[in-house]
Amino acid sequence: MAGTVKPRRIGPGSNIAIIAPAGPPRADRLRKGLEFLRKRGYKLRIYPQVRRKLGYLAGDDKARASALMEAFSDESIDGIFAAKGGYGCLRLLPHIDYKVIENKPKVFVGYSDLTALLLSIYNKCGIVTFHGPMAAVEFGRRLREYTVDHFFGAIEGSLLPATIKKPTGYKFEVINDGVAEGIIMGGNLSLMARMAGTGYLPSFKGRIIFLEDTEEEPYRLDAYLAQLFMSTDIKDAAGFILGEFTRTEPRYGHVKGWSAAQVLNDYFSRLHRPALTGFPCGHGKEKITIPIGVRVMLDADKKTVTFLESGVEK
Amino acid sequence: MAGTVKPRRIGPGSNIAIIAPAGPPRADRLRKGLEFLRKRGYKLRIYPQVRRKLGYLAGDDKARASALMEAFSDESIDGIFAAKGGYGCLRLLPHIDYKVIENKPKVFVGYSDLTALLLSIYNKCGIVTFHGPMAAVEFGRRLREYTVDHFFGAIEGSLLPATIKKPTGYKFEVINDGVAEGIIMGGNLSLMARMAGTGYLPSFKGRIIFLEDTEEEPYRLDAYLAQLFMSTDIKDAAGFILGEFTRTEPRYGHVKGWSAAQVLNDYFSRLHRPALTGFPCGHGKEKITIPIGVRVMLDADKKTVTFLESGVEK
Numbered sequence A, B: 001m002a003g004t005v006k007p008r009r010i011g012p013g014s015n016i017a018i019i020a021p022a023g024p025p026r027a028d029r030l031r032k033g034l035e036f037l038r039k040r041g042y043k044l045r046i047y048p049q050v051r052r053k054l055g056y057l058a059g060d061d062k063a064r065a066s067a068l069m070e071a072f073s074d075e076s077i078d079g080i081f082a083a084k085g086g087y088g089c090l091r092l093l094p095h096i097d098y099k100v101i102e103n104k105p106k107v108f109v110g111y112s113d114l115t116a117l118l119l120s121i122y123n124k125c126g127i128v129t130f131h132g133p134m135a136a137v138e139f140g141r142r143l144r145e146y147t148v149d150h151f152f153g154a155i156e157g158s159l160l161p162a163t164i165k166k167p168t169g170y171k172f173e174v175i176n177d178g179v180a181e182g183i184i185m186g187g188n189l190s191l192m193a194r195m196a197g198t199g200y201l202p203s204f205k206g207r208i209i210f211l212e213d214t215e216e217e218p219y220r221l222d223a224y225l226a227q228l229f230m231s232t233d234i235k236d237a238a239g240f241i242l243g244e245f246t247r248t249e250p251r252y253g254h255v256k257g258w259s260a261a262q263v264l265n266d267y268f269s270r271l272h273r274p275a276l277t278g279f280p281c282g283h284g285k286e287k288i289t290i291p292i293g294v295r296v297m298l299d300a301d302k303k304t305v306t307f308l309e310s311g312v313e314k
Helices: A027-039 A059-074 A087-095 A098-100 A112-125 A145-155 A189-194 A218-231 A258-269 B028-038 B059-075 B089-095 B098-102 B112-125 B145-155 B190-196 B216-230 B260-269
Strands: A015-019 A042-046 A079-082 A107-110 A129-131 A173-176 A179-188 A208-214 A239-246 A275-277 A290-292 A295-299 A304-307 B013-018 B041-046 B079-082 B105-109 B130-131 B173-176 B179-188 B208-214 B241-248 B276-278 B290-292 B295-299 B305-306
Touching: A015 A059, A027 A042, A027 B190, A059 A079, A059 A087, A059 A098, A087 A112, A087 A189, A087 B216, A098 A112, A107 A112, A107 A145, A112 A179, A112 A189, A112 A290, A173 A258, A179 A189, A179 A239, A179 A290, A189 A208, A189 A218, A189 B216, A218 A258, A218 B089, A218 B190, A239 A258, A239 A295, A258 A275, B013 B059, B028 B041, B059 B079, B059 B089, B059 B098, B089 B112, B089 B190, B098 B112, B105 B112, B105 B145, B112 B130, B112 B179, B112 B190, B112 B290, B173 B260, B179 B190, B179 B241, B179 B290, B190 B208, B190 B216, B216 B260, B241 B260, B241 B295, B260 B276
Parallel strands: A015 A042, A015 A079, A079 A107, A107 A129, A179 A208, A208 A239, A239 A275, B013 B041, B013 B079, B079 B105, B105 B130, B179 B208, B208 B241, B241 B276
Antiparallel strands: A129 A290, A173 A275, A179 A295, A295 A304, B130 B290, B173 B276, B179 B295, B295 B305
């Protein structure tokens, strides 16, 4: 890996592979999402693997890894959109041929469980990957202008560089003030913790780290952070952008203790690096599409996040 | 660490420190558990930290780590029993002085979240630690003869070596047949995965690995195993003893897929090493006390587990 490679920008007319490297999408949501993307002018190729189902997986590891590899290998495919998250990407990491992907940079979008693929591809191939909405999730439900605009703006190359505006109802709060600049990297906290020790997680050093999660009780978020603090160089990151942490209510009658916000505060306040919360990059209503691997300026004093470059080549 | 060190056996008249390195115990259960242990002739010293509460923790990291270190350092203390699990031991790992513990081997018992301490102390100090019932959990509820007998039998040195008999209602099933002999090591699967990459997890090579868990959906068990398979030498273990995996029902309306048993089967059947399920070492009704670090014979053909030595010195 010699420096970061940006994929070529895509747009109406581009050929998009739809794959499901984690869980199986709901048929109605997939249909709605595909319809929306087609209306935007994208030519979609739905890989048959998307309709498979094996337990909570969209087909076995071989089927899911093959769909990913075929989509990257096929010269006629310009971009790859994940249908949905769920669980399953972690299982694929050893089944991926990163040498092939390294030579075929293309726009690859997803989030949540997809974090495992976004980060391992960025780490092993040096390719900018995109943390953003999914075909049978955001695009398969009620469409939201903010999410839609930031998605196409990021992959079509028309939005960034830009200072990100807050969606209505969102509030940025400061854990630590200050200003930091660096390459942005991150995603789903639980997935990042589950990559600890595997060799697929990129270095955090000097980076601007963004994190989000859902359906994880505060004590679980605590454990993920404890693991990352012990097993990685996260202490040496330049700054932190914390997204939404949704559905974190304690279950099974566990002792109610710290909230998710208190847990995050406990870990990040002690680092004395700029850290902002409330960023629209999680499982909440709105999300921006983040190109992993581009330079970003985090100004916690002004509560702004500025992407200093685009994630795609014109 | 030069070979495994066994702590001296304890018994009626021994001085026992009660600490809570994870969550705060319920007052009624703690009272009941202490009463029971006193009746058995143990002299208890309840560390004040046990009554602390900070969120879901029994006091801050400093208070919990200090109680543990004091209990190990104090020459007049013969054994250390955890009051309960919950969450918090993972946070303590970097706060422990393993050099001190190495020179003060003593019986240390707990399970669940305590796995982090049992394994890090075994790994860093070479001391046999005990995966067994807790003062304000098993001993604070309805007492069960099987659990009680195996506990005192293990720490007082009267039970092992022995072939473990199944409790009533338990059924051992075979994933892979065959016979294996090795040092036993293991505990709570989620905790072991959370130790991946931290440097505190012992090697799995040539070991007999036991695993159990509770309140983890099947896809989470899958993720823990995926992480361990990528980040450790678990593939080189000699054999596997799987305990109970309780309360694994999918939540949040997740896709119902594989059961916990199917997940375990998926990972362990491909290793072709002796693997047995249903062992009484989890969050179920009965549990044996397992000295981590002693030689064990696993005979999956005969469905037996034989401890070849005691975990304590006479």
